[in-house]
Amino acid sequence: MHEDTRASDDQAFINSQKHRHGAATAYQNGDREKALELLILADKIRPNNPAVMGNILFISLETGATKTAKAIAEKYATLGMIPPQRLLTQLYDGIPETDRRAFEKAYTAINAQIGTAEIEYAVPDSLKLIEGIAYHPNNQTFYVSSVVSKGIYKIENDQVSPLIEGDEHQYGSFFGLDIDPENTFLYATFATIDHTPNMNGKPKRTGVLKIDIDSEKIIQTWTLNDSANSQVADLVITNNGQIFLSNSQGKAVYEIKGDQLVKRFKHSGFMSPQGLAKTNDGNLILADYGRGLWHLDTSTQNITLIETSENLSLIGLDGLKASSNRLVATQNGIQPARVIEIELDTNSKKVVSSTIIAKNLAAFDEPTLFDIHNNTVFMIANSQWPKYQKGGILKDKQVQKPTYILKMKLK
Known part of the structure; x- marks a missing residue:
């Protein structure tokens, strides 16, 4: 490293x-x-x-x-x-x-609205603090993860059913989701955080699950040894099947190797690693909530902070995906929250341009993670993070509303 x-x-x-x-x-x-x-x-x-x-x-x-x-x-x-x-x-x-x-x-x-999107589905308000999403294109099924309801849920034919039920496990809350290139397995990150309900006295665990999509059974679990000081947040699966995970509290990036989570990238300048995206040349781009974007060279292990212009702030980036020759990111750490497209130079070390493609949409409060298929973004538009406090309890006078999955076509 x-x-x-x-x-x-x-x-x-x-x-x-x-x-x-x-x-x-x-x-x-x-x-x-x-x-x-x-x-x-x-x-x-x-x-x-x-x-x-x-x-x-x-x-x-x-x-x-x-x-x-x-x-x-x-x-x-x-x-x-x-x-x-x-x-x-x-x-x-x-x-x-x-x-x-x-x-x-x-x-x-x-504050003016930019972009348009359709509401693809309204997740019922009984499922609280929805964070992650993955889309299965073969059967047009969504999978969403919950921080407060502590489950993973399948949305198929406009019906919601639990894949993993909240209090029936000891995983805590669920965050990032991704499906392998063969559309066979669903991977889900988990952790116990301050917002996770009913976990007092239970050991903190963080890691990733592998779930067989057909049988809906958990096939394998990887857990970090230092779970008390870590939170596995998001993940990316490359075209050749490599799986990388960001550790937002442990400030590192891991790779699944057999039965182990192996630390691949660690940097003293990492603040809060979040979304990961793969580049065309097999490297990674890491969204850091407190720093911006990092280029991670998977061959040399070199780590480079990506250069930006003087009139651009990439602080507060959360979800991150690659689409064609560009990056798409949610930026919910600034006001107003937005979705942006980022073009990098040929070396992926410098931002060439940044364009806001969605801002102040009617459904937005704090957009979080998303998936992209066939140039279409499926996004969690209103996670409702600001409404919750420690223990997954709603703040005074706050009400959980349905969570909207937005559908937005990229140009």
């Missing part, structure tokens, strides 16, 4: 994190000005991070640094993002009327 990313990227990340931690300490000690100074340095070193930008906006408004607040608000607009609502209210209260109107106009434009 080699860390072959550009040295300047590594050092920028280290320095930025150092300034962020320093800012947190300064703020806790009551030194708002020092905290703001360090956050501005962090943003300059490693720009376009929504968390850093939000903290700058918060403290600049708190300290009356209106010029800095306006500059960050303009940066949000340039990146096609909107500050969180609580910060937006503070911003409008802390700037002149003419500036407020200008930002309202800019953010209204950013």
Whole structure:
């Protein structure tokens, strides 16, 4: 496992994190000005991070640094993002009327809907916090995974039936799903997290299941040894049958080798590995919620942070798939959430272009994972993550609604 990313990227990340931690300490000690100074340095070193930008906006408004607040608000607009609502209210209260109107106009434009999609199916509201989806093209069947209901469910002929029932197992919650190229086996990642209900006193496990699609029986289970500090999040199956898994808490990527989960990629700069996609040349692209995209060379084990433009933020990427010569990703870590297409250069080391293909669709709240078949995206549009708290309990005044599977044609 080699860390072959550009040295300047590594050092920028280290320095930025150092300034962020320093800012947190300064703020806790009551030194708002020092905290703001360090956050501005962090943003300059490693720009376009929504968390850093939000903290700058918060403290600049708190300290009356209106010029800095306006500059960050303009940066949000340039990146096609909107500050969180609580910060937006503070911003409008802390700037002149003419500036407020200008930002309202800019953010209204950013909030406009882009793209169209059809509702393919509404998963009943009795199934809670749906995260993952896989589509079986031969029999036109969907499989969806649940975090709170703790099951995997089959949707066939507009009927839902359990493949794995919630409390009948000790796997916890289910996340990423994928079907092998022969359409024979369904693979599902599992883990126990804070949102998993009724797991007190039970050992934490995380790994992946192999399920025979015809018999609907579990064929094999792979579990990480260090499950207490890990969460296997998503997976990808390559055309030659290799299976790679992301470990969001353990900050690594594993491969299934026989009966073992073998660590293939580990990097000190990984923050929260999520979706995985395969490239045409047999390598991998990893979506990192806190960093953007990484190129993982399966032959050399080299790891490279993919370069982006100054007016693009790839923070908050979740689901990731390859389609033809492009990547498709859900980006739910920024506002408004969106689905984007990303074109990389011939070496898959630099973003050539990024296009929003879906944003603010009527069904959206927090889109998560998706599957692609015949240039058609099938997506979990409203996972409803923000409604839930620890233990899989709905927050006050929140109501679980049906979860929509959206169907969207790629151009």
